Amino acid sequence: MALAVRVIPCLDVKEGRVVKGTKFLNLKDAGDPVEVAIRYNKESADELVFLDITASWEKRKILLEVVRKTAEQVFIPLTVGGGVRALEDIRTLLRSGADKVSINTSAVKDPGFIARAARDFGSQCIVVAIDAKKSSNTRQGKSAWEVFIHGGRTATGLDAVAWASKMEELGAGEILLTSMDRDGTLSGYDTGLLKEISQACSIPVIASGGAGEKKDFYNAWKAGASACLAASLFHYQQLSIREVKKYLKNRKVPIRL
Amino acid sequence: MKKPLIGLVDYDMGNLRSVTKAMEFLGARTRWVESPGQLAGLNALVLPGVGAYARAMQNLRKQKLVGALQDWIIAGRLFLGICLGYQLLFTESEESQIPNETVRGLGIVPGKVVRFQRKKNLRVPHMGWNTVRFKKTAEERSGFEKKLFAGIKDNDYFYFVHSYYPENRAAHEVATLTNYHLDFASSIVRANLFASQFHPEKSSAGGMRLLKNFVSII
Numbered sequence: 001m002a003l004a005v006r007v008i009p010c011l012d013v014k015e016g017r018v019v020k021g022t023k024f025l026n027l028k029d030a031g032d033p034v035e036v037a038i039r040y041n042k043e044s045a046d047e048l049v050f051l052d053i054t055a056s057w058e059k060r061k062i063l064l065e066v067v068r069k070t071a072e073q074v075f076i077p078l079t080v081g082g083g084v085r086a087l088e089d090i091r092t093l094l095r096s097g098a099d100k101v102s103i104n105t106s107a108v109k110d111p112g113f114i115a116r117a118a119r120d121f122g123s124q125c126i127v128v129a130i131d132a133k134k135s136s137n138t139r140q141g142k143s144a145w146e147v148f149i150h151g152g153r154t155a156t157g158l159d160a161v162a163w164a165s166k167m168e169e170l171g172a173g174e175i176l177l178t179s180m181d182r183d184g185t186l187s188g189y190d191t192g193l194l195k196e197i198s199q200a201c202s203i204p205v206i207a208s209g210g211a212g213e214k215k216d217f218y219n220a221w222k223a224g225a226s227a228c229l230a231a232s233l234f235h236y237q238q239l240s241i242r243e244v245k246k247y248l249k250n251r252k253v254p255i256r257l
Numbered sequence: 258m259k260k261p262l263i264g265l266v267d268y269d270m271g272n273l274r275s276v277t278k279a280m281e282f283l284g285a286r287t288r289w290v291e292s293p294g295q296l297a298g299l300n301a302l303v304l305p306g307v308g309a310y311a312r313a314m315q316n317l318r319k320q321k322l323v324g325a326l327q328d329w330i331i332a333g334r335l336f337l338g339i340c341l342g343y344q345l346l347f348t349e350s351e352e353s354q355i356p357n358e359t360v361r362g363l364g365i366v367p368g369k370v371v372r373f374q375r376k377k378n379l380r381v382p383h384m385g386w387n388t389v390r391f392k393k394t395a396e397e398r399s400g401f402e403k404k405l406f407a408g409i410k411d412n413d414y415f416y417f418v419h420s421y422y423p424e425n426r427a428a429h430e431v432a433t434l435t436n437y438h439l440d441f442a443s444s445i446v447r448a449n450l451f452a453s454q455f456h457p458e459k460s461s462a463g464g465m466r467l468l469k470n471f472v473s474i475i
Contacts, residue, residue, distance in 0.1 A: 002437075003383065003385050003386070003387045003417075004386045005385075006385050041461060044461075046385065046386055071278055072278050073282075075275075075461055075464060076459055076461050077418075077456075094274075095272075099272060099275065121308065122271070122308040122309065124382050124418045124419070124420075125271075173382055173384070173418075202379070202381060203380060203382070204380050204382070204385070226380060226384070226385065227385065
């Protein structure tokens with residue numbers, strides 16, 4: 001018996017609805033977040049992630065309500081991210097029922113924010129989300145990936161591997177690693193990227209971006225991921241969480257069914 | 258019958274809301290307890306919590322809750338500790354701001370809380386679902402323990418997130434063990450007290466069953 005690899009459905013939430021696009025574009029409606037969360041819990045999802053992609057703060061109150069309602073009915077860990085800029089945002093989300101918050105752009109703009117967040121709320125609830133894209137540069141003769149922010153629109157010049165290590169040092173409890181090249185393509189996780197980052201870090205790494213079939217989850221686990229996140233795949237019910245988990249169990253991966 | 262009233266210690270250490278919601282979902286009423294005066298009339302007390310050990314003890318001391326919690330437990334009243342609220346029941350923790358110094362806990366169970374080793378392939382925090390193994394057979398369990406674990410099977414999965422664990426797994430209070438590089442005590446039972454390193458309120462059906470059993474003991 002051992003710690004199980006987690007299978008985590010991700011819900012991109014916009015103005016209170018679940019949406020999903022490809023490579024961060026072409027958004028389509030995929031349902032009511034609370035209903036989707038309940039369905040995923042029944043399918044034995046190990047955690048849930050809500051990423052709020054609502055632009056305006058006015059409309060973000062809708063998200064807090066979604067988090068609140070979900071936490072009243074679904075008793076598994078809930079991570080919420082998107083536009084988290086201040087300690088007060090974290091406090092509000094945790095009070096609404098989130099167990100962890102995911103921070104992306106604000107970590108790049110002010111790395112000290114991660115240290116302060118970890119100090120005030122504990123590393124266990126601070127997830128640093130990294131959107132990485134293969135770069136034309138190399139890193140010690142090997143492939144390199146660059147960190148992007150603003151939902152994938154802005155390049156930062158930061159090397160993803162070095163950045164992940166720095167985030168761990170500052171107090172991140174977990175890395176949510178999204179391959180922008182693979183996101184929404186269903187062509188498999190970027191295992192090269194996963195290997196590099198999970199070797200560089202000793203905190204758990206969540207693989208994200210590209211899951212398309214059962215064996216992708218197995219490959220991510222082989223590459224060092226502690227958890228696998230998927231969105232499109234589960235939303236449109238191409239594959240159920242339970243099918244993925246059964247497959248992994250049959251391949252002797254520690255899994256909770 | 259009147260709905261049971263459960264107190265949740267509010268000492269500014271993490272998300273009280275999830276435990277509150279779980280208890281309300283199970284039909285209990287809840288009250289957040291910030292001071293000893295608010296303990297009157299409660300049927301059970303919950304000490305939840307995530308975050309730093311030293312700050313937790315500091316807050317409990319500031320709120321004059323240290324003695325009140327110890328009295329509650331020693332009197333054998335119904336008590337539930339979760340995660341940090343579990344670790345605080347032990348003698349001391351090495352999770353201190355000051356190097357080589359430990360922080361004193363509530364001292365209900367002997368033992369020190371220590372950090373998982375820093376070594377290759379051991380990811381810390383221990384985060385996610387892991388199995389919980391009973392230390393006692395069903396026959397060896399106390400009446401309280403039997404009711405508490407009704408419907409829970411050996412090696413069921415529960416949700417963990419922590420970097421420290423209590424070192425003493427031999428104490429007679431230890432009810433379950435969990436393996437993460439080594440076996441550690443993942444829960445304890447003492448008279449009418451149950452406390453766990455894992456989060457029942459985040460452990461879906463199995464965790465809710467455990468909490469339901471706890472509430473039904475009231």
